[in-house]
Amino acid sequence: MVKKPAPDTARRSEKSRRAIYDAAIALVVEVGYPKTTIEGIAARAGVGKQTIYRWWSSKAEVLMDAFLDLSEQAAQEATAGGDPYAFPDTGDLAADLKTVLRATVDELKNPRFEAPSRALAAEGVVNEQLGRAFLTRLLEPSLQLYVERLRSAQDAGQVRRDVDPRIALELFVSPLAQRWLQYTGPISYEYTxxxxxxxxxxxxxx
Amino acid sequence: MVKKPAPDTARRSEKSRRAIYDAAIALVVEVGYPKTTIEGIAARAGVGKQTIYRWWSSKAEVLMDAFLDLSEQAAQEATAGGDPYAFPDTGDLAADLKTVLRATVDELKNPRFEAPSRALAAEGVVNEQLGRAFLTRLLEPSLQLYVERLRSAQDAGQVRRDVDPRIALELFVSPLAQRWLQYTGPISYEYTxxxxxxxxxxxxxx
Structure with missing residues (x-):
């Protein structure tokens, strides 16, 4: 059993964790992923390198946690405080998909979120290991919510039984992703x- | 009127141009876009910096031309020597789209093409100016071939009149692009x- 830290220690830890996340995100935006280092993050956060190594074993892990934390904030803002992990199931599939995609439009246009997610996505394109970690920790969990919603639509007879939900979701999700990643067109509610x-x-x- | 160069000069120029393209592509793969310089390309190609500046005004332009040249080669290989700029119009829209997407699968899996296109695509994600140049010179011309094919299908009554071809094409093209860019799934003929x-x-x- 892990001993619960004293309230003071917990508060200090929470403050350090927040400072480390902020420093990691700021650095990856300013200098890019390859030049971001644990040393640089520690210096900017005003903590010792050892504090970071106590919690994480690589810069990829720090950045991934920092980015997950930021994504949760952006998703919460986009869903106006609602639960970003709940996919609506009102029985109207089209309406539910439109609601979720509109929230994604807001998230992608959130300026606090845009630069760090571009920095990480760009590195993922040339660094397969990071790209796959990004996929597993960030993208795939959201995609699975679409899979579940599409399965429920199959049960309700609104999507054909022979359709593979894991592919079908890409018809809505990927065009938006490509417009965002490669500037192939404007992003709007009307579009999604x-x-x-x-x-x-x-x-x-x- | 521009004087036609003597055959010898033309041959020498063609050889330099090829050496410059090869050097530019090799460098962007090895050190990434930000660290690729005109000086580095010149040194590797064994030409003077001035030779490069005579033909191009920035490294972005050299790389874009080098990459266009490489894409043409990859597209020609994928279409087995056919015209990569002709979109088939056999009257069977589904078959024509499948043919073109299968060629794109081959192109994306071509190892000579993959690393440089990843390097440029990654930079485009964080460098909007380069991303948009990449779009204008490389992506949009291919996307326009889909637009034309879908318009011809509208004329033939195979696609609804109220469908915007510029959006509709993204239903096939973007899922493949996202799987390639973000490793969101395997790429195969069956998938496309x-x-x-x-x-x-x-x-x-x-």
Whole structure:
């Protein structure tokens, strides 16, 4: 059993953790991933290197935790304090998908979130190990919420049984991701609403 | 009127241009975009800096031309010597889209093409100016071929009139792009064929 720290220690730890996250995020935005170091993060956070190594074993891990923490904040802002991990299931699949994608639009346009997520996403493109860690810890959990919602829509007869939800979700999620990553077009609610309509109904005449 | 260079000069120029492209591509893969310099490219290509400045005004321009040249080679290999700029129009929209996407799968898996395109795509994520240049010169021309093919399908009554082809194309193209950029899943012919079927027919019951 782990001994619970005294309230003072816990408060100090929480303050250091916050300072380390802020420093890590600021550094990766300013100098990029390759030049961000544990030493640099420690100096900027005003803590000893050992404090960081007590909790994390590499800069990738610090950054991933810092970024997860930031994403949670951005998701909470985008859902106006709602639970960002709950995917709505009102019975109206199109409406639910549009709601979630609109929140993602807000998150992607959040200036506090944009620069660090670009820095990490860019490094993930050329650094497969980091890219896969980013996927496992950040992307895949959100994608799984789509899978679950699409499965529930299959049970309700709103999505064909022969459709693979893990692929189908990419019809709405990936176009938005590519517009954000590669500037292939503007990002708006109208755009994500259109993606949902095209994907659900297809573009061929019915 | 520009004087045509003597055959010898033209041959020497072509050889220098090729050496510069090869050096630029090799460097961006090895040290990344930020550390690639005109000086470095010149030294590696065995030419003077002035030779490069005679033809290009920045490293972004050299790299873009080098990469365009490489993409053309990769596209030609993927289409087995066919014209990579011609989008098939056999009258069967699904078949034509599948053909083109299968060629893109081959291109993305071409090892000579993968590392440089990752290096440039990664930089484009954090460097909006380069990202937009990359889009204008490399991505958008291919996307326009999809737009034209989808318009022809609209004329033939195979795609609804109210569908915006510039958005619709993203249903097939972006999922593949995101799998490649962010390792969100494996890339295969079966996968791209499935995307085409889902996008044309929708995932809701008909």
């Amino acid at each position: 609403d259109t993606l949902v309509d095209y994907a659900l109904n297809g573009i061929a005449p019915r | 064929d499935t995307l085409v079927d889902y996008a044309l027919n929708g995932i809701a019951p008909r």
